[in-house]
Amino acid sequence: MEKGAKIYIAGHRGMVGSAIVRKLQAEGYQHLITRTSSELDLRNQQQVQDFFAREQPEYVFLAAAKVGGIVANNTYRGEFLYDNLQIQNNIIHASYLQGVKKLMFLGSSCIYPKLAPQPLKEAYLLTGLLEETNEPYAIAKIAGIKLCDAYRAQYGCNYISVMPTNLYGYNDNYHPQNSHVLPAMIRRFHEAKEQGLQEVVIWGTGTPRREFLFADDLAAACYYLMEHYNEPGLVNIGTGEDISIRELAELVSQVVGYEGSISLDTSKPDGAPRKLMDVSKLHEWGWHHTIELPQGIQLAYQDFLLKQREGSNTTVLV
Numbered sequence: 001m002e003k004g005a006k007i008y009i010a011g012h013r014g015m016v017g018s019a020i021v022r023k024l025q026a027e028g029y030q031h032l033i034t035r036t037s038s039e040l041d042l043r044n045q046q047q048v049q050d051f052f053a054r055e056q057p058e059y060v061f062l063a064a065a066k067v068g069g070i071v072a073n074n075t076y077r078g079e080f081l082y083d084n085l086q087i088q089n090n091i092i093h094a095s096y097l098q099g100v101k102k103l104m105f106l107g108s109s110c111i112y113p114k115l116a117p118q119p120l121k122e123a124y125l126l127t128g129l130l131e132e133t134n135e136p137y138a139i140a141k142i143a144g145i146k147l148c149d150a151y152r153a154q155y156g157c158n159y160i161s162v163m164p165t166n167l168y169g170y171n172d173n174y175h176p177q178n179s180h181v182l183p184a185m186i187r188r189f190h191e192a193k194e195q196g197l198q199e200v201v202i203w204g205t206g207t208p209r210r211e212f213l214f215a216d217d218l219a220a221a222c223y224y225l226m227e228h229y230n231e232p233g234l235v236n237i238g239t240g241e242d243i244s245i246r247e248l249a250e251l252v253s254q255v256v257g258y259e260g261s262i263s264l265d266t267s268k269p270d271g272a273p274r275k276l277m278d279v280s281k282l283h284e285w286g287w288h289h290t291i292e293l294p295q296g297i298q299l300a301y302q303d304f305l306l307k308q309r310e311g312s313n314t315t316v317l318v
């Protein structure tokens, strides 16, 4: 991407979009285009087409989506399917109509079958049944991958798809029910420490395993692939290392300085038993993560404390 290029970052106020903006600014890009959802509702086709016709972006990072943790995915099933299909269809099609030079679509590791062999290779897409709690979100993400590939095949569009593992970092969503596990635990252990509680309850059996990537590492990978990668299909982005939810709870409690006990609410869903990414393709293309989990949790916790001190409303999904 030329330094003067017009680059649209969809979802720039979110955790990932804001990390991509920071990365592009650090690399010296000055012509970044952004809109909040109240300025531009990406579910609205006419608004999106008018915006693209007016702004004429040359490159697009598609990091806007309806996003949330396991309970949000399972509760707002209609919104996770409809909103995500609308947002991605509108942006991808408007990009085609306006001749965008290159677009990056962000999917998720939940596109893989629930019981796929581990680690998850890109080739496992569409080889089995999806995990029930996030099937609507996963179906939308799979449609996004296939739309990028179809527009490449039919129209020659250079649209690439990346599949991030579970993410965390600055500007995360700390909603008690709708967030992902890592921000949920940071908040819950912090509040338990503040209130002197003897016990913190975590969801599920504690046995599922998850892989976590710091959002600024993801942004660096997205920039790197935008610069170097021009292939159909998908590429995983992760660390290639995972941890059980029980071990994660112990790690978060140490970082936060909580000294009480941890118990389980097994009425809550576990979701996929494991989602470990095979990152050999990413490594072969020349990118490797830099922030390890204990350091990343420290950074995220500092950001959480800062936001609390500033009295800013932590993002609430619905």
Ligand SMILES: NC(=O)C1=CN([C@@H]2O[C@H](COP(=O)(O)OP(=O)(O)OC[C@H]3O[C@@H](n4cnc5c(N)ncnc54)[C@H](OP(=O)(O)O)[C@@H]3O)[C@@H](O)[C@H]2O)C=CC1
Pocket (backbone or CB within 6 Å): 010, 011, 012, 013, 014, 015, 016, 017, 035, 036, 037, 038, 040, 041, 042, 043, 062, 063, 064, 065, 066, 067, 083, 087, 106, 107, 108, 109, 164, 165, 166, 167, 168, 171, 172, 173, 180
């Ligand atoms: N978080 C994670 O663990 C993972 C995320 N991903 C993917 O990364 C991408 C970004 O996720 P993340 O940053 O965590 O999500 P966030 O919820 O932090 O941010 C999502 C952004 O999307 C925007 N958005 C949502 N709906 C609309 C709409 N109708 N019109 C316009 N903008 C809208 C919001 O804009 P506004 O703030 O202006 O309302 C928000 O800033 C998504 O594609 C997600 O699927 C993939 C794997 C894991």
Ligand SMILES: C[C@H]1O[C@H](OP(=O)(O)OP(=O)(O)OC[C@H]2O[C@@H](n3cnc4c(=O)[nH]c(N)nc43)[C@H](O)[C@@H]2O)[C@@H](O)[C@@H](O)C1=O
Pocket (backbone or CB within 6 Å): 067, 068, 069, 070, 071, 073, 108, 109, 110, 133, 134, 137, 165, 166, 167, 177, 178, 179, 180, 181, 182, 184, 185, 202, 203, 204, 208, 210, 245, 268, 269, 270, 271, 272
């Ligand atoms: C990124 C990915 O995120 C979602 O999938 P998920 O990985 O299952 O998401 P999660 O972070 O919410 O949970 C991970 C694990 O952790 C356990 N868990 C314990 N205690 C809490 C807790 O307090 N909150 C949450 N959310 N989970 C908890 C929870 O029971 C589960 O076993 C997809 O829907 C989809 O959005 C997607 O792509």
